[in-house]
Amino acid sequence: MPFFHWLRANSEHALLADAQRRMATKYGANPPARPHGLKDRWWRQVFAPAYRILPWGLRRTTMQAIPGSHRRGWPKPDYLPPGDY
Structure with missing residues (x-):
């Protein structure tokens, strides 16, 4: 996996989980699972x-x-389609 793809995938996952946790706290819903491992x-x-x-x-x-x-x-x-001048 290329580095920038890995970076984007991990950052998107972390930001999504953080947003879900904040919304769950705000509205009294069940938050996502806690982080597992040092990387997470x-x-x-x-x-x-x-x-x-x-x-x-x-x-x-x-x-x-x-x-x-x-x-x-x-x-x-x-090209420009006919009628789109």
Whole structure:
């Protein structure tokens, strides 16, 4: 698995679990399972809270610097369809 794919998958998982935990706390629902192992604890107890406190501009700059699906734009058409001048 390429490094940036691994980084994105782990960060998305940790941020999703953190958001679910915060919503469960806020609305009195059952939270997701606690972190298992050192790796999971680091992602959910260090990375997710640190990411949440970063200003949006820094988050955006970081996301733009790392290759991934968020950088894909709409493909440029080779031609203009009839009637779309």
